[in-house]
Amino acid sequence: MSVQVKRRADYQPPAFSISTVTLNIYLHPTKTRVVSQLQVKREGAADAPLVLDGEKLSLTSVAIDGATVSSPEVSDTTLTLRDVPDQFSLEIETEIDPDNNKALEGLYRSAGVFCTQCEAEGFRRITYFLDRPDVLAVYRVTLHGDKATLPTMLANGNLVERGENADGTHWVTWHDPYPKPSYLFAVVAGDFDLLTDSYTTMSGKQVALELYVDKGKRDRGQFALDSLKRAMKWDEETFGLEYDLDIYMIVAVDFFNMGAMENKGLNIFNSKFVLADQATATDDDFFNVESVIAHEYFHNWTGNRVTCRDWFQLSLKEGLTVFRDQQFSADMTSPLSNRVKHVRVMREHQFAEDASAMSHPIRPDEVMEMNNFYTVTVYDKGAEVIRMFHTLLGAEAFRKGMDEYFRRHDGQAVTCDDFIAAMQFATDLDLTQFARWYSQSGTPELSVESEYSKEQGRHTFRLTQRTKPTADQQEKLPLYMPVAIELIDKQGIHYQDNEGLINNGLLILADEQVEFTVDADVAELTPVLLGSFSAPARVNNNLSPTDCLTIFKYAHDDFNRWDALQQLYDWCIAQYETGHPERISKEIWSGLKSVIEAEQDNAELLGECLVVPSFETLCQTRADIDVASLHAAREAFCQAFAEMLEPQLAALYARCETQHYVYEQEAVNARRCRNVVLAHLARLTTHIDTVQQHFSSSDNMTDTLGALRASQYGENDVFEQLMAEFESVWKHDPLVLDKWFALHATQPREDILAHISMLKEHPQFSTSNPNRVRALIGSFAFYNSTGFHAADGSGYKFVTDYLLTLDKTNPQVAARIVTPLTQWHQYAVSHQEQMKTQLARLLNEKGLSRDLFEKVSKSLAYDKHTAN
Template identity: 70%
Template sequence: MTIKTKRRADYMPPAFTISDVKMDVVLHPTAARITSYLTVKRLGNHHEKLILDGEKLVLNSVKIDGKITQDYEQTDSSLSIPNVPNSFQLEVITTIDPENNKALEGLYLSSGVYCTQCEAEGFRRITYFLDRPDVLATYEVTLHGNKNKYPTLLANGNPIARGEGDNGSHWVTWQDPHPKPCYLFAMVAGDFDVLTDEYTTTSGRKVALELYVDKGKKARGPFALESLKRAMKWDEDTYGLEYDLDIYMIVAVDFFNMGAMENKGLNIFNSKFVLADQNSATDEDFFNVESVIAHEYFHNWTGNRVTCRDWFQLSLKEGLTVFRDQQFSADMTSPLSNRIKHVRVMREHQFAEDASAMSHPIRPDEVMEMNNFYTVTVYDKGAEVIRMLHTLLGKKKFRKGMDEYFRRHDGQAVTCDDFVAAMQSVTELDLSHFALWYSQSGTPLITVSHQYDETAKRMSVTLSQHTPKTADQSVKRPLFMPVAFDCIDSKGNHYQDDEQRVKNNMLLLNEPSVTLQFSDVTSALIPVVLGNFSAPAKVKNPLPSEDLLAIFRFARDAFNRWDALQQLYDWCIEQYALGKPEAVTASIWDGLKEVVEREAQNHELLGECLVIPSFETLCQSRSLVDVEQLRQARRAFCQDFAQELATPLLTVYKNIHTGDYEYTLEAVNARRCRNVVLNHLARLPQGQELVCKQFNSSDNMTDTMGALKAAQHGDKEQFEKLLASFEQQWREEPLVLDKWFALHATQERDDILSHITLLREHPQFSIGNPNRVRALIGSFAFYNTAGFHAIDGSGYKFVTDYLLMLDKTNPQVAARIVTPLTQWQNYAPVYQEKMKVQLGRLLNEKGLSRDLFEKVSKSLAYDTPSQ
C-alpha cells in the first residue's frame, strides 16, 4: 500500500473559496439525496481547475450558474472541474447510503437516528466540497424526512422555516449566520425526548437550551443541562465570552466514534457523556458529563469562532480547550483531584506515546491519516503547554492575551504561531524559546543531583534537562519550562537559594542545567522538584524513603505530598521486582501507617495517596520491561500493603459514612476514599464480606462499581456471582452494560480469551457499537496486563484477529485499539518479537485502512533510538 504523506510545510492557501452554502437534504436509509448550492470564488490570479473532495458518493449532476455541465473528472476521492469562472454558483447533486455507512463518518443511520460526524474529513462523504478547515462559509440547510419516524430535524444555527411535505414528510430550514469550516457542519434526524431550559447571558440575551435524548432517558438529562449553564456562566465570568446564537442544542446518541463534537450550535454527544443519575452513573461519570459538556461549549470560541488554518494546528483548538475545561472542572470540584487526574493521563498514556513510533510534537509535521491526529499529545500535552503559558504570564496577563487573540482573529482560521504571538503581545517575556514546545517532540527528563558540604554547611542542587531522541526527531534542544521547586529539611523547614533564582517557588529552566546554592544549612536538604506537574516532564530525583516520607509530612503543596508517595510506591515495587521485598523495611510500613492515620479525615488526599501506581505508569519509569516480573512485583506489593496496613485501613473504611447519595465534593471524596480502601481490603480474607455487604446495600452506581472492582482482587467465584447479579439488573441499559463488559475484560483468568470470545456472542454486543467494542476489546488490550501480554503471544494475536475484522467497518476505532501493540519497544525482547509478528500480520492485510496502515507501518519501521 502506498499512501501519500501530508506535510505541514507543504501548506498552500486554497485556490478557491466557498462563501455561502445552501443544502437540500432528502433523507432516505440507502439513497439520501443531497443538493448543494455553493457560492464559489477564485482566489488570486490563476487558471487552476476547481478540485473538490468527495468519497463514497454517487454523483447525479453538476450545474454551473444554472447550466448542466459534463466537463468534469471524477475519481474515488475528488471531483475536478476545469475552466470555471472567477465567481459562480455551483450546484451538485449526490446520493449517499447512510444505513451502510458503518465507519460512522459523514452522514450515517444507526439505531433509527440519522447523525453526522464531519471532523476531520467526514463532510466529503456527504457532498463534494473543499473539505479543509481554512474554507469558511455560511450555511442554510433544509432537511426533509418522514414526520412519524423523524419528527425531529436539526442542523446548525437557528430554525428559520418549517412545513409539511408529500407522503407524510415534513421539512425544517436552519440558518447559521457565522462562517464556519465544513468540519463543524451537523445534521440529526430522529425521534427523541427533549429537555428544554433557558440561559440569560451577561448582556441580557436569552438563549434557548435543548437536550435531545433517546426515548425513556429524559430523567437522566437534567445534570447535563445544569452543567451546560454552569459552563456558560463560567466562560462569561472567566474569559468574558458569551454565546452567539439564539439556541444551543445537544443530541445524545449511542453510536458515535468520539466522545462529543462541537458542531456550531448543535453538539452531538456520545450518550455516555450526557446521561447520568445516581443509579446508573458513577461519580466519575458525573464528572465526565460536566467536563465534556463544558469542553464542547468552550469550543464555541476556541475552535469555532477562531478555528484552525490546517489540521496540523489541531492543538490550537484542542490543547487550549482542554486547558479551559480543566480550569472549569477545578473550579467546579477540586484543584487537587483534577490535577492528579490529568497527570495520571500524561504519565500513563502521553509519555508512552512520546516514547513510541507515533511520537510527534503537539503541532505535528506530517501525517498520513488525519484521524490519527486525535492523540493525547495534541490534546493533553497541548493543554500542559497552555498551562505553562498561564504559569509564566500569570492569570491577568493570560486573560489579556486571550482577549487579544479573539480581537485579532475572530472569524478566522489561524495557526499556533498566531496564538503565541497574541500572548507575546501582552508580556515582556520573550516567548520565542518557549515556542519550541510546539515543534519538538518527546518527554524531557529533569535529572536532579545534589551535594552537601558538611564543613562549609553548603548545599548545591543541580537540575539538568535532556530530551531523548524520538522516532521523528534525533536532534533535541533545551526547552523553556517553569519548574516548581522547593527545598526542605527533615524537620520541614523551607530554604531559599542564595541567588534567589527560585521566585515564588518557581524556577525558570531554560538552559541545559542550572545549579542552586544554599548556605548556612546544618544538614542535607531535600529538593522537591516539579510540584503540581508544572511542566510535562519526567523527573529523576532519587531520594531515600525517609526523605519521601518527609516530603509527604511537610511539603506545602498537597500535590507534592501525593507525588512523594507515588515515588515511594514505585521504589518499593522495584525492590520486589529485584527479589528484595525485605528492602521495604518496617520503618517504611510504619511511615505508611502514619500516612493513613494522620490523614484519616482528609478523604480527598488520602483517597488519592492510597492509589498504587498503575502498571502502565510504572512502565514509563522503566525500559525493556519484563511484563510478568513487574506485574507480579506490583501484585505482591499490593498484597503486602493490604496486609501491613489492614488495621488502619479497616478503621478508615468503617468510619466513613456517606449517607444518602449526593453529588457534592465532600461526598464524592468520601466515597472515593472508601472504595480505594475497599480495593485494598478485598485482597484479604476478611475483605470478602465487606465487598458483598457494600454491593448488596449500595444505593448508587459508584459504590456498586467500587465493590465490583474490589471483588476482582478476591475470590473469583464470588466475583462471578456479583457480576451475574449486576447483569441481571442492568442488561437493558447500554451504558451500564458497558461497565459490565469492561469488568469481564480486565479480570485475570486463565481462560480469558475464550471468555471474551463468548462475550462477543452476547446479544447486547455489536461490532458496530464503538462504546461496546471499546469496553470489551479496548479494555482488554489497554488494561488486562496478564491477558494481553501473555508470554505465548496469544493476547496479541487475539486483539490482532479482532482488529482485522473491525478495520473493515470502523477504521477510526481500530486505529485507537491498536495503540498498545504499537508500543512494543518498551518491553523486553521476548514480548517485542511477538508483538511485531502481529503488527506484521496487520501490515500484510490487503485493503488495510489508512488509519491502521499509518500506525502499523511506522511502528514496524521504528528503530529504538540510542540516547
C-alpha cells in the same frame, strides 16, 4: 500500500473560496439525496482548476451558473472542474447510503437516527466540497424527511422556517450566520425526548437550551443541562466570552466514534457523556459529563469562532480547550483530584506515545491519515503547554492574551503561531524559546545533583534537562520551562536559594543546566521538583523512602505529597522485582501507617494517596519490561500493603461511610476514599463479607462498581456471583452494561481469551457500537496486562484478529485500539518479537485502512536504539 504523506510545510492557501452553502438534504435510509449550491470565488491562479473532495459518493449532476457540466472529472476522492469562471454558482447533486456507512463518518444512520460526524474529513462523504478547515462559509440547510419517523430534524444555527407536505413528509430550514469550516457542519434527525431550559447571558440575551436524548431517558439528562449552564456562566466570568446564537442544542446518540463534537450550535455527544443519574452513573461519570459538556461549549470560541488554518494546528483548539475544561472542572470540584487525574493520563499514555514510533510535537509536521492526529500529545500535552503559558504569565496577563487573540482573529482560521503572538502581546517575557514546545517532540527529563559543603554550610544544586532523540526527531534543543520547587529539611523547614532564581516557588529552566546554592546548616536537604506537574516532564530525583515520607509530611503542595507516595510505592514494587522485599523496612510501613492516621479526616488527599501506581504507570519508569515479573511484583506489594496496614485501612473504611447519595464534593471524596480502601481490603479473605455487604447495601452506581472492582482482587467465585447479579439488573441498559463488559475484559484469569470470545457472542455485544467495542476489546488491550501480554503471544494475536475485521468497517476505532501493540519497544525481547509479528500480519493485510497503515508501518519501521 501507497499512502501519501501530508506535510505542514507544504501548506498552500485554497485556490478558491466558498462564501455561502445552501443544502437541501432529502433523508432516506439508503438513498439520501444531497443538493448543494455553492457560491465560489477564485482566490488563486487564473488557470487553476477547482478540485473538490469527495468519498463514497454517487454523483448525479453538476451545474455551473445553471449550465450542466456534461463530463466532470471524477475519481474515488475528487471532483475536478476545469476552466471555471472567477466567480460562479455551483450546484451539485449526490446520493449517499447512510444505513451502510459503518465507519460513522459523514452522514450515517444507526438505531433509526440520522447523524453526522464531519471532523476531521467527514463532510466529503456528504457532498463534494473544499473539505479543509480554512474554507469558511455561511450555511443554510433544509432537511426533508418522513414526519412520523423523523419528527425532529436539526442542523447548525437558528431555526428559520418549517413546513409540511401532503405526502407525510416535512421540512425544516436552519441558518447559521457565522462562517464556519465544513468540519463543524452537523445534522441529526430522529425521534427523541426533549429537555428544555434557557440561559440569560451577561448582556441580557435569552438563549434557548435544548437537550435531545433517546426515548425514555429524559430524566437522565438534567445533570448535563445544569452543567451546560454552569459552563456558560464560568466562561463569562473567567474569560468574558458570551454565547452568540439564539439556541444551543445537544443531542445524545449511542453510536459515535468520539466523545462529543462541538458543531456550531448543535453539539453531538456520545450518550455516555450526557446521560447520568444516581442509579446508573458513577461519580466519575458525573464528572466526565460536566467536563465534556463544558469542553464542547468552550469550543464555541476556542475552535469555532477562531478555528484552525489546517489540521496540523489541531492543538490550537484542542489543547487550549482541554486546558479551559480542566480549569472549569477544578473550580467546580476538587483541584487536587483534577490535577492527579490529568497527570496520570500524561504519565500512563502521553509519555508512552512520546517514546514510541508515533512520537510527534503538539503541532505535528506530517501525517498520512488526519484521524490519527487526535492523540494524547495534541490534546493533553497541548493542554500542559497552555498551562505553562498561564503559569508564566499569571492569570491576569493570560486573560489579556486571550482577549487579544479573539480581538485579532475572531472569524478566522489561524495557526499556533498566531496564538503565541497574542500571548507575547500580553507579556514582557520573550516567548521565542518557549515556542519550541510546539515543534519539539519527546518528554524532557529533569535530573538534579547536589553537593554539600559542611565548612560553608552550603548546598549546591545542579538542575539539568535533556530530551532524548525520538522516532521523528534526533536533535533536541533546551526547552523553556517553569519548574516548581520546594526545598525541605528533615524537620520540615523550607529554604530559599541564595541567587533568587526561585521566585514564588518557581524556577525558570531555559538552558541545559542551571546551578543554584542554598545556605542550610543541615547535611540533608530534599529538593521537590516539578510541583503540581508544572511542566510535562519526567523527573530523575533518586529520592529515598525516607525522603518520600518527609515530603509527604512537610510539603506545602498536596500534589507533591501525593507524588512522593507514588514514588515510594514505585520503589517498593522494584524491591519485589529484584527479589528483595525485605528492604521495605518496618520504618517504611510505620511511615505509611502514620500517613493514614495523620490524614484520616482528609478523604480527598487519602483517596488519591492510597492508590498504588497502575501497571501502565509503572511501565513508564522501566525499560525492557518482563510483564509477568512486574505484574507479580505489583500484586505482591499490594497484598503486603493490605496485610501490613489492615487495622488502619479498616478503621478508615468505617470512618468514610456516607449517607444517602448526593453528588457533592465532600461526599465524592468520601466515596472515592472508601472504595480505594475497599480494593485493598478485598485482598484479605477476612474481608470477603465486607465486599459483599458494600455491594448489597449500595444505593448508587459508584459504590456498586467499587464493590465489583474490589471483588476482582479476591476470590473469583465472589466476582462471578456479583457480576451475575449486576447483569440481571442492568442487561438492558447499554451504558451500564459497558461497565460490565469492561470489568470482565480486565479480569486476571487464565481463560480470559475464551471468556472474551464468549462475551463477543453476548446478545448485547455489537461490533457496530464503538462504546461496546472499546469496553470489551479496548479494555482488554489497554488494561489487562497479563492477558494481553500472555507469554505465548495469544493476547496479541487475539486483538490482531479482531482488528483485521473491525478495520473493514470502522478504521478510526481500530486505529485507537492498536495503540498498545505499537508500543512494543517498552517490553522484553520475547514480547517485542511476538508483538511485531502481529503488526506484520496487519501490514500485510490487503485493503488495510490509512488509519491503521500509518500507525502499523511507523511502528514496524521504528528502531528503539535510535531513540535512546
